[in-house]
Amino acid sequence: MQNFTFYSPTFFTFGKDAENQAGSLVKRFGGTRVLIHYGGGSAVRSGLIGRVQASLHAEGIPYVTLGGVQPNPRSGLVYEGIDLCRKEKVDFILAVGGGSAIDSSKAIAAGTIYDGDFWDFYSGKHIEKALPVGTVLTIAAAGSEGSPDSVITKEEGMFKRGASGDAIRPKFSILNPALTQTLPPYQTAAGITDIMAHLYERYLTNTKEVEVTDRLIEALLLTMIHEGPRVIADPDNYEARANIMWAGMMAHNNACGVGRSQDWNSHNIEHELSALYDCAHGAGLAVTLPAVFTYVMNHDVMRFAQVAVRVWGCQMDFAHPEVTAREGIEKLRAFFTSIGMPKNFAELGAKEEDIPTLVKALCRGDGRQGTIYGFVPLNEDDCTKIYQLMINP
Amino acid sequence: MQNFTFYSPTFFTFGKDAENQAGSLVKRFGGTRVLIHYGGGSAVRSGLIGRVQASLHAEGIPYVTLGGVQPNPRSGLVYEGIDLCRKEKVDFILAVGGGSAIDSSKAIAAGTIYDGDFWDFYSGKHIEKALPVGTVLTIAAAGSEGSPDSVITKEEGMFKRGASGDAIRPKFSILNPALTQTLPPYQTAAGITDIMAHLYERYLTNTKEVEVTDRLIEALLLTMIHEGPRVIADPDNYEARANIMWAGMMAHNNACGVGRSQDWNSHNIEHELSALYDCAHGAGLAVTLPAVFTYVMNHDVMRFAQVAVRVWGCQMDFAHPEVTAREGIEKLRAFFTSIGMPKNFAELGAKEEDIPTLVKALCRGDGRQGTIYGFVPLNEDDCTKIYQLMINP
Numbered sequence: 001m002q003n004f005t006f007y008s009p010t011f012f013t014f015g016k017d018a019e020n021q022a023g024s025l026v027k028r029f030g031g032t033r034v035l036i037h038y039g040g041g042s043a044v045r046s047g048l049i050g051r052v053q054a055s056l057h058a059e060g061i062p063y064v065t066l067g068g069v070q071p072n073p074r075s076g077l078v079y080e081g082i083d084l085c086r087k088e089k090v091d092f093i094l095a096v097g098g099g100s101a102i103d104s105s106k107a108i109a110a111g112t113i114y115d116g117d118f119w120d121f122y123s124g125k126h127i128e129k130a131l132p133v134g135t136v137l138t139i140a141a142a143g144s145e146g147s148p149d150s151v152i153t154k155e156e157g158m159f160k161r162g163a164s165g166d167a168i169r170p171k172f173s174i175l176n177p178a179l180t181q182t183l184p185p186y187q188t189a190a191g192i193t194d195i196m197a198h199l200y201e202r203y204l205t206n207t208k209e210v211e212v213t214d215r216l217i218e219a220l221l222l223t224m225i226h227e228g229p230r231v232i233a234d235p236d237n238y239e240a241r242a243n244i245m246w247a248g249m250m251a252h253n254n255a256c257g258v259g260r261s262q263d264w265n266s267h268n269i270e271h272e273l274s275a276l277y278d279c280a281h282g283a284g285l286a287v288t289l290p291a292v293f294t295y296v297m298n299h300d301v302m303r304f305a306q307v308a309v310r311v312w313g314c315q316m317d318f319a320h321p322e323v324t325a326r327e328g329i330e331k332l333r334a335f336f337t338s339i340g341m342p343k344n345f346a347e348l349g350a351k352e353e354d355i356p357t358l359v360k361a362l363c364r365g366d367g368r369q370g371t372i373y374g375f376v377p378l379n380e381d382d383c384t385k386i387y388q389l390m391i392n393p
Numbered sequence: 394m395q396n397f398t399f400y401s402p403t404f405f406t407f408g409k410d411a412e413n414q415a416g417s418l419v420k421r422f423g424g425t426r427v428l429i430h431y432g433g434g435s436a437v438r439s440g441l442i443g444r445v446q447a448s449l450h451a452e453g454i455p456y457v458t459l460g461g462v463q464p465n466p467r468s469g470l471v472y473e474g475i476d477l478c479r480k481e482k483v484d485f486i487l488a489v490g491g492g493s494a495i496d497s498s499k500a501i502a503a504g505t506i507y508d509g510d511f512w513d514f515y516s517g518k519h520i521e522k523a524l525p526v527g528t529v530l531t532i533a534a535a536g537s538e539g540s541p542d543s544v545i546t547k548e549e550g551m552f553k554r555g556a557s558g559d560a561i562r563p564k565f566s567i568l569n570p571a572l573t574q575t576l577p578p579y580q581t582a583a584g585i586t587d588i589m590a591h592l593y594e595r596y597l598t599n600t601k602e603v604e605v606t607d608r609l610i611e612a613l614l615l616t617m618i619h620e621g622p623r624v625i626a627d628p629d630n631y632e633a634r635a636n637i638m639w640a641g642m643m644a645h646n647n648a649c650g651v652g653r654s655q656d657w658n659s660h661n662i663e664h665e666l667s668a669l670y671d672c673a674h675g676a677g678l679a680v681t682l683p684a685v686f687t688y689v690m691n692h693d694v695m696r697f698a699q700v701a702v703r704v705w706g707c708q709m710d711f712a713h714p715e716v717t718a719r720e721g722i723e724k725l726r727a728f729f730t731s732i733g734m735p736k737n738f739a740e741l742g743a744k745e746e747d748i749p750t751l752v753k754a755l756c757r758g759d760g761r762q763g764t765i766y767g768f769v770p771l772n773e774d775d776c777t778k779i780y781q782l783m784i785n786p
Binding site for chain 2 (some may be wrong): 255
């Protein structure tokens with residue numbers, strides 16, 4: 001195991017009607033003037049934004065609002081939010097939504113009190129200071145409610161890049177599983193896929209002797225395999241939603257990723273897909289993960305055999321571990337298909353002729369030098385072959 | 394799943410030589426005058442206390458020291474610590490040791506700034522305020538390094554009781570697995586047992602539909618079953634020590650216990666044993682857990698069958714689930730014996746004729762009304778039978 005630090009100071013309140021605590025939690029964590037930042041009209045129409053506003057009002061906390069966050073959140077709205085926060089002297093950002101609203105809020109929080117261009121943080125600069133952020137989560141997926149990470153798409157060039165820093169870990173996160181019950185099945189499934197991807201990215205490690213984190217990751221994958229189909233079959237199943245929601249947080253606050261190298265190449269490879277085609281990140285991952293795993297499997301067959309046996313219930317083929325490893329990858333692919341996720345380029349709206357564009361953005365975009373690093377280093381040739389594996393898997 | 398809150402703001406630094414960060418971490422968390430609180434002479438002889446002192450000295454932070462914490466830490470030393478902290482105007486408590494040093498430090502931290510008797514907190518009063526506490530952990534066992542809990546033995550009457558409150562969660566905890574390599578095998582095994590008990594206490598729930606926390610608990614139990622024998626066979630195995638140490642923290646910071654009722658009757662039943670005989674808490678638990686589980690098994694046979702199959706690798710007897718459930722309990726007992734833990738009253742130094750004394754202290758001591766509550770409510774008759782099951786299991 002590698003040396004590490006772990007710091008997850010977010011206060012979580014979980015359960016029915018938890019959003020009504022928004023005002024008292026903003027107050028507890030020192031907010032006196034709030035930006036409520038959210039996505040589309042559904043949060044308004046459902047009455048959620050109204051309930052959050054009422055709870056701020058009850059505490060006598062003034063607020064301004066900024067809606068319009070899109071999936072794959074854009075730099076343009078971040079600049080707008082930064083201007084608004086400076087003008088209105090906002091000292092607390094309250095994100096209401098999924099990973100997109102939270103990531104956009106984190107970017108605004110860091111950018112508002114930074115003299116330069118906020119994009120510096122998405123080009124490698126570590127975030128040291130930010131306004132405090134709180135969240136009211138409406139989609140179990142990104143794990144941003146408990147993470148120090150944010151991903152934003154730069155409209156100029158359509159690069160999707162990440163930034164990080166403990167300063168943007170939410171001070172509090174409100175998790176009410178009932179808020180996720182109204183999600184369309186496709187978005188629910190995309191969230192399930194994203195959570196499983198966060199687990200696989202941590203599972204693919206080159207660090208030896210990491211039984212505790214291996215087992216924790218496997219536990220969360222097993223949870224998703226059990227609860228995912230239940231919630232797709234019965235969207236109103238509060239209990240299944242609740243198990244998925246806590247698993248989504250635990251999958252990404254890094255309690256199960258400490259002390260080990262991680263991959264994240266699949267995320268990078270997918271980010272170019274959702275940047276170019278504006279597909280759901282989770283949908284892109286459903287196509288990307290099996291392709292990447294098929295390509296890199298031989299780097300550590302026993303690791304893929306282990307997850308196949310422990311998580312997917314495969315029988316170990318001791319004479320041919322690669323058969324078991326491959327079976328685990330096929331079970332993952334079949335699982336994604338079973339919950340309604342796409343399985344190839346065409347279903348994703350991606351095109352074979354765009355592969356050179358995708359590879360260039362991935363391996364050369366925004367300062368990269370031709371290779372992406374993770375479980376296995378992947379150069380432009382590798383990435384081309386991986387995208388090709390997605391055409392007709 | 395029940396509604397819950399979860400807050401684990403402790404900063405963890407994990408790995409070789411991590412204790413040298415003690416001074417900078419005290420500074421980061423605002424300490425200017427420190428009490429170093431520790432146990433026996435081994436921490437001094439090994440040079441650990443010296444390294445901690447040097448790191449405080451390097452930051453220019455003055456300190457006083459108070460050693461002598463015993464296993465099953467006593468109220469007398471807590472009173473002494475409180476007097477010392479008030480006299481020396483200490484504003485930060487640094488525990489160096491295992492659960493005993495940490496729990497004693499937490500009691501001192503709460504008591505120093507409380508007008509009444511600190512024992513009020515161990516008689517049911519919630520801890521709202523305390524001096525900040527940091528820890529340098531030397532035994533993987535109690536989980537106190539990441540928990541809001543403390544257990545102290547009141548010398549007058551020898552009652553062992555717990556207190557709780559987010560205010561006594563450590564601000565930081567330093568986890569260096571190498572520090573645990575010099576532990577005698579018996580203490581290592583007692584620590585392993587304590588960690589597994591923290592997991593079982595959470596596993597025994599009456600809350601339905603808690604797959605995510607069930608799976609996380611099982612993951613940590615599987616880790617202990619894998620790593621426990623490795624570290625007993627090879628005490629210098631840093632990697633096994635590291636996996637156990639992180640599992641010990643995760644077992645008790647409640648990330649795997651949220652949203653579900655928990656048991657804790659086994660802990661209460663054991664506390665009377667270690668209070669009366671001053672045996673190691675973990676050793677007492679090794680004898681207690683199988684007895685309690687045998688007694689309460691029929692309350693939810695399928696829960697015991699589940700852990701038998703998922704954790705102990707038993708084959709499910711679908712016609713007779715109670716056979717599988719019992720097999721899992723026997724495997725747990727055999728595991729404890731295999732790592733050198735006692736299996737009955739005699740090996741623990743306990744005596745059959747003391748059972749009425751134990752039951753009276755357990756069910757009537759310090760304000761209790763004849764029944765202890767958990768997975769199953771247990772009255773004096775139940776507790777008598779459970780202690781009897783430990784005589785010749």
